Amino acid sequence: MEKDKEFNTLSEEEQQELLEKYDPEAGTRKLKGVLGWVVFFGLLTFSLFQVYTAIFGVFTAQIQRSIHLGFALSLIFLLFPANRKKKKSGKFQIAWYDGVLALLSIVVGAYWPVMFETIVMGVGRLSTLDFSIGILAVILVLEATRRTVGLPITIIAVLFLAYGFFGPYMPGFLSHRGLSLERLVQTMFFTTEGILGTPLGVSSTFIFLFLLFGAFLVKTGVGQYFNDLAVAVAGRSVGGPAKVAIFSSALQGTISGSSVANVVTSGSFTIPMMKKLGYRKEFAGAVEATASTGGQLMPPIMGAAAFLMVEFIGGGITYWDIAKAAAIPAVLYFAGIWIMTHFEAKRIGLKGLTKEQMPNRKEVFSKLYLLLPIVAVVVLLMSGITVMHAALYSILLCIVSGFLNKQIRMGFAEIIGALVDGARTALSVASATAAAGIIVGIVTKTGLGLKLANGLIDLAGGEILLTLFFTMIASLILGMGSPTTANYVITSTIAAPALILLSVPDLSAHLFVFYFGIIADITPPVALAAFAAAGVAGGEPIRTGITSSKLAIAAFIIPYMFVLSPELLMINTTWTEVIWVVFTAFTGMIAISAGVIGFWMRKVFIVERIVAVVAGLLLIYPGAISDYIGLGFFVALLAIQYLWKYKKDQPVKSLQA
Known part of the structure; x- marks a missing residue:
């Protein structure tokens, strides 16, 4: 629409450049010719495999997860260059070693399906071939994670592997018997406690389908509609553009799994609006960064971490229990940002958008049917249907609503495009969850989680508030630079046990560490979402990060509140x-x-x-x-x-x- 062009100062190329600067997931090659078609059909086949297993039932855990991993790793090495600077210089061809790594990834992915009976009959004994494949799998996962997600989680995974091997040489309470190289390889690839563990299992089932659901939603035009709806609802109020950013990002967060991507896409529209109205560059960037980061805390998807939470907490807890518990804290988080921007707008005398700058409200509200798939997800999950079937039915509803939209007719080409885009989005999640599985495997085998929990409690002298504070600091550090899914796996494995030992309800403990792991994206010194917003706004990055932390003060308070008062999570209350x-x-x-x-x-x-x-x-x-x-x-x-x-x-x- 014309009003979008009035405010949108970033071209698609500039948006992509910012994404690549702050989000490793965006730094892919632009392949053409035969290689382009190979990757296209690889992504399409990846999606079709996932849809097939969702409809007809998943394979045995090791087979389902290893095929999922094989697809992801091979496509990562074809799409993501080893050095992103080489990509920027215009060298789009695939290096010979990337082709070799892609082929080796196919071998690793096919090993369990082909050798399943032999591996199972071996009863834990590794042949020379098994050992070699296991070593190769670990190396490929670490390198793929480095390319797609970045160094922080890769370094953490390597340190945990070193901890597992050098256990006897660790100081004090960190010391343990140590794992031999053979035992380490066996745990990492030949059990469901390492790379093929629960995180990758959730990625290969629930998360992939919901990422696919998000890709189909984008094809219906819902992303742009979020902006239009936000302007129609909040544009005329005091400081309207800032409230548009908050409302739009809250909606975007229901389908987005990346704070940085949310900042760049919606921020390229909302930040120029805020600057034009009179907000400072840093404040405008901070509003968008804070709202976009909060999108990861917003049900129903919560950056796909909600599905991992079901598996990690266990005890009969359902996805709906988690979504319901997270609802009030998420609303309070966005309410806090909304109130602060309102007071800031009043302080500096800002008004809302003019009537001429507003979209046609009747036209905007006539397209509310575009939100039906999101409503359908919530309703289907409330009805008790399985998560996978809820995602499948919602995807079908996306296709129907896309067909009803006269401006965007979802035909065969758009459906294929959504399948390809969904698979592309899933690549970084698959590598990150595989790397997170390495961390979980080491923690399980060495008992590190319990040791760190006892260490935190001893450091706090058994005081609940001090333990919460130390756990918050640990979660902020562990969450720096990690995507949502890996972020949650790491913080819940390392930091949450300390709270559970002090009789904090499991759900409260897991949401506590999840919150602080997520807001690491706007907490200096590593505040990727805030830095990306500063790039859009032209502001100073650290100052934008500090302002973001101030605006997100609710996120620093609410987790303490729902630990001390579980009523906020609607746990055992009236x-x-x-x-x-x-x-x-x-x-x-x-x-x-x-x-x-x-x-x-x-x-x-x-x-x-x-x-x-x-x-x-x-x-x-x-x-x-x-x-x-x-x-x-x-x-x-x-x-x-x-x-x-x-x-x-x-x-x-x-x-x-």
Whole structure:
């Protein structure tokens, strides 16, 4: 639409350049000719294999996962160059060693299906060929992860492998018997505790289908529709463009698995709007980065981590339990950003978009049917249908809704394109979950998780708040530079056990580490989403990251709240308790936002700011006494603000009289 062109200052090439700079997943070769067709049909076959197993049933775990891995690794080595700088220089051809690595990946992927009976009959004894294939699988996974996801998770996986091998030489409580090289290889590739473990298992079933679902949604035009709907809903309000960014990114997060990708795609539209209205570059970038990162916390998909959570927590917990539990914290997170941007807009006197800049609301709301597939996912999962079938039915609904859209007719070519795009998106997830499986395997074999948990608790002296603080720091560090799925696997394996040992409910513990692992994307010094937003806005990266952390203050408070008060996650509670907790939390966020921004109905002075933050923390902290004291402070501050407004308006009214 024309209004998009008015605000969108980044071309597709500039968006791609930013993506490649901050998101390794975007740095693929642009293959043409025979190689281009080979990759195209490889991606298409990958998707068709996954759809086939979703319809007719998955194979044995080792076979399903190894085929999934073989597809992913071989395509990664064809698409992702070993050195991204070479790609930028215009050398798009595949190096000979990438062709060799792709062929070796096919061998690794085919090994379990071909040798299944022989491996099983071997009862854990590895032949020379088995050992060689196992070593090769580990090397290929590490290199593929480096290319698609980056160095942080690759280094962590290598360190864990070293820890497993050099166990007897580790200091203090970290010491263990050690794993021989043969035992290490066996664990990594010939059990379901390593590379072929639960993370890759979830990638080869649920996650792939939902990534495919996201690709089909994009083909229906829902991505652009999110922007149009956000403008129609929030564009005219105070500081409208910032609220558009928040609303749009919350919607984008329902289908996106990448904070950086969300920043660049929706930010190329919302950030120029905010700058044109009068927001500072750093603030405009921070709003988009914070909102886009929060999209990973938003049900129903939560960056695909929700499906891993089902498997990791176990105990009969369902996907719907997790989505329901995450709903209120996610709403509070976005409410906190919304309130802060509202106060900032009032502080500097910003208005909303003009009537001429607004889209035709009637036209926008007439396309609400484009959201039907997302609604269908939620309804189907609530009805108790399996996750895989819910994804399949939702994909079919995407095709139907795409056909109804006159501007975008989803024909055969678009369906094929969505299958290819979905497989392409899944490559980095497959490599990341395989690498995460290495970490989980070492933790399981060495008991490292329990050792680190006891270490954290001892460091905190057994105090729950101190343990939460140390766990937060650990999750922020572990989450730096990792994609959502791997992020959750690492933090839940290493950091969550400490909280569980202190009798924190499993779901609260896992969501706690997940939250802090995710907001590492906007927490300096490694704040990829904030840095990408600074690139779009032309702002200073570190300052944008600091502003993002300030706007995301809710994300630093809410996890503590739902650990200390599980009612927020709707665990073993009544609706009356939930409503009260949400009310006090929302009120607390208003007070904290006023204190942090320094504006409410007027400028908030330093003493008032301190009182406002204290009142907000008391309201958010669970407990009747703290709630009543905080509410008292809040009402007093509100009364002061209203009295000031009343006195200010009086002379005007008298003059009019």
